[in-house]
Amino acid sequence: MNRSVGGTLIAGAGLVGAGIAGAAGAVKWLTSKAEGVPGDRTPRNRWLMVTVNCPPGQFPAAGDLPEPVAKLTDRAEVTIRPAPGDRGTELGMRLLEQPPAGVAGVTARLSGADPRQEIRSALRDAKSLIETGEVIKPDEPTTHPTPAGKLFDFATRRAGGEGRL
Amino acid sequence: MKAVCWEGVNKLGIEQVPDPKILNEQDMIVKVTATVTCGSDLHLIGGYIPAMRSGDVIGHEFLGEVVETGPRVTRHKAGDRVVVCSFISCGRCWYCAHDEWSLCDNSNTNSGIAQAAWGYETGGVFGYSHAMGGFRGSHAEYVRVPFADYGAFTVPDGVDDESAVFASDAVPTGWMGADLGGVKPGDVVAVWGSGGVGQMAAQAAKLLGAGKVIVIDQLPDRLSMAERYAEAETINYADTDVQAELRERTGGRGPDVCIEAVGMEAHSPGPQFWYDQAKQQLRLQSDRPTAVREAIYACRKGGSVFVLGVFGGLVDKFPLGALMNKGLTMRGAQQHGQRYIPMLLGRIAAGELQTRHLATHVMPLDEAPRGYEMFKNKEDGCVRAVFRPGA
Numbered sequence: 001m002n003r004s005v006g007g008t009l010i011a012g013a014g015l016v017g018a019g020i021a022g023a024a025g026a027v028k029w030l031t032s033k034a035e036g037v038p039g040d041r042t043p044r045n046r047w048l049m050v051t052v053n054c055p056p057g058q059f060p061a062a063g064d065l066p067e068p069v070a071k072l073t074d075r076a077e078v079t080i081r082p083a084p085g086d087r088g089t090e091l092g093m094r095l096l097e098q099p100p101a102g103v104a105g106v107t108a109r110l111s112g113a114d115p116r117q118e119i120r121s122a123l124r125d126a127k128s129l130i131e132t133g134e135v136i137k138p139d140e141p142t143t144h145p146t147p148a149g150k151l152f153d154f155a156t157r158r159a160g161g162e163g164r165l
Numbered sequence: 166m167k168a169v170c171w172e173g174v175n176k177l178g179i180e181q182v183p184d185p186k187i188l189n190e191q192d193m194i195v196k197v198t199a200t201v202t203c204g205s206d207l208h209l210i211g212g213y214i215p216a217m218r219s220g221d222v223i224g225h226e227f228l229g230e231v232v233e234t235g236p237r238v239t240r241h242k243a244g245d246r247v248v249v250c251s252f253i254s255c256g257r258c259w260y261c262a263h264d265e266w267s268l269c270d271n272s273n274t275n276s277g278i279a280q281a282a283w284g285y286e287t288g289g290v291f292g293y294s295h296a297m298g299g300f301r302g303s304h305a306e307y308v309r310v311p312f313a314d315y316g317a318f319t320v321p322d323g324v325d326d327e328s329a330v331f332a333s334d335a336v337p338t339g340w341m342g343a344d345l346g347g348v349k350p351g352d353v354v355a356v357w358g359s360g361g362v363g364q365m366a367a368q369a370a371k372l373l374g375a376g377k378v379i380v381i382d383q384l385p386d387r388l389s390m391a392e393r394y395a396e397a398e399t400i401n402y403a404d405t406d407v408q409a410e411l412r413e414r415t416g417g418r419g420p421d422v423c424i425e426a427v428g429m430e431a432h433s434p435g436p437q438f439w440y441d442q443a444k445q446q447l448r449l450q451s452d453r454p455t456a457v458r459e460a461i462y463a464c465r466k467g468g469s470v471f472v473l474g475v476f477g478g479l480v481d482k483f484p485l486g487a488l489m490n491k492g493l494t495m496r497g498a499q500q501h502g503q504r505y506i507p508m509l510l511g512r513i514a515a516g517e518l519q520t521r522h523l524a525t526h527v528m529p530l531d532e533a534p535r536g537y538e539m540f541k542n543k544e545d546g547c548v549r550a551v552f553r554p555g556a
């Protein structure tokens with residue numbers, strides 16, 4: 001399921017192979033992950049996970065997590081567990097509420113109001129803060145406003161909260 | 166400040182853009198003194214990497230002088246002459262810690278786009294589309310260098326700018342192909358493509374002890390550089406049957422290691438070219454993999470194929486049967502520059518690696534559009550055009 005999500009976002013964002021799936025792909029991307037039965041936590045409401053390159057012994061305790069994750073703990077549960085081998089520590093979050101489905105889900109995703117986007121960004125930011133002490137900021141844009149560019153901005157604005165995480 | 170911007174497919178312009186600023190505590194600002202055309206830019210300029218926006222500053226292979234450092238930069242100070250790796254890497258995620266720097270987890274600000282295309286994203290790159298972070302490129306008077314302690318390297322005094330600048334991208338890329346391709350003493354190594362990257366792969370193979378290096382291209386001036394600086398044998402693919410030639414020159418075995426340094430716009434003399442180009446233009450495949458196919462067919466049983474050329478998406482007619490039945494190992498990567506750059510600068514300083522001849526055309530930044538025309542059409546023996554923003 002996630003794979004086809006990936007394949008169609010490409011078309012939606014106009015990245016590699018643009019035009020392969022076109023508009024149909026964009027629609028599929030928007031509605032994907034939006035199906036699901038109420039009360040069923042998969043595939044709509046899985047744990048979203050990152051692995052942090054920090055040994056479990058040095059990993060912040062649940063109460064000391066970086067701010068991007070800490071500020072969401074009233075809306076999501078948190079899991080912390082050792083990763084296998086030398087891979088560090090796995091940090092995950094899962095929404096307490098059910099993410100919006102159907103038309104509401106599409107709207108939320110488009111407007112950047114799907115709570116999972118916020119969680120993905122929070123996990124990525126927390127990982128970067130623990131590993132490097134900062135979250136890298138994008139350069140100030142030098143781009144011109146063109147119609148294709150607007151569509152593209154739209155795709156990249158969501159990109160931080162999208163993905164397969 | 167002045168910068169070279171992508172303005173649309175095959176359209177570059179010199180524009181005024183705001184000066185870059187320090188945005189993170191580990192950033193520094195570098196005043197660019199030399200910045201180079203790379204084969205990867207041709208894929209961008211030609212529109213084969215669609216995550217580009219009109220007005221994006223391009224360029225990623227560069228050298229300059231540090232002018233300002235963020236409060237958490239400890240290894241550099243204003244005035245240092247540094248070469249900067251084209252890939253931006255944090256130095257502390259699991260991938261950086263395992264020397265696979267281009268796979269950095271923390272340097273791509275648009276990870277969702279590349280995750281959608283490839284499953285997982287790469288690290289960020291200077292001037293290489295929004296899928297690779299949307300960072301401004303180096304074809305400008307100044308550039309912001311994030312994670313500066315990890316990505317910038319002080320150039321030894323005796324090494325001039327035009328030799329050192331290639332340690333940013335072409336040299337570590339070529340070296341990585343030979344190193345991770347597994348070149349061992351006595352090996353026969355074949356390299357497809359005799360641009361900056363292919364030539365550096367050929368020199369690296371030689372330095373790693375290859376018994377014989379064979380470089381394949383159709384541009385005689387580039388092939389003679391490979392003969393001269395990498396002591397390579399050469400094959401002009403326009404004149405001969407590459408597969409037969411390789412069999413003859415390897416006692417019928419085939420090369421032990423095949424390095425592809427051509428990329429998604431490969432050319433070929435046969436009908437295959439028209440087939441691939443038509444499919445690419447109809448967007449039925451995103452890349453033309455001619456040299457990859459050839460390398461897989463030519464490789465000896467149990468040998469290894471390393472893909473250095475950049476590919477964006479899907480290819481057609483991939484010889485999976487040859488790969489599987491011959492027991493090949495195939496690998497590719499964007500360059501892990503931080504792993505090699507200090508060692509490579511040492512080798513350049515010691516005269517073991519020859520790089521200066523790649524700078525065939527040196528010109529002011531204003532002339533970048535002309536420089537790219539020459540580089541793209543391989544006019545006047547252009548291997549790499551070097552722009553000097555200060556000049």
Ligand SMILES: NC(=O)c1ccc[n+]([C@@H]2O[C@H](COP(=O)([O-])OP(=O)(O)OC[C@H]3O[C@@H](n4cnc5c(N)ncnc54)[C@H](O)[C@@H]3O)[C@@H](O)[C@H]2O)c1
Pocket residue numbers: 203204205206207208334335338357358359360361362363381382383384387402426427428429430431432433455456472473474475498499500501548
């Ligand atoms: N992996 C990385 O990190 C990395 C870094 C830099 C560049 N690259 C890629 O490496 C490739 C080469 O870069 P470059 O700067 O040397 O480019 P370049 O354009 O200067 O050289 C490419 C060469 O390939 C030759 N060629 C074309 N079709 C061929 C074929 N079928 N067989 C043999 N040779 C053929 C061309 O004549 C040319 O000399 C590009 O795809 C570039 O994007 C990858």
Ligand SMILES: [Zn+2]
Pocket residue numbers: 203204205206225226251334335
């Ligand atoms: Zn490059």
Ligand SMILES: [Zn+2]
Pocket residue numbers: 254255256257258259260261262268269270271272
């Ligand atoms: Zn990293």
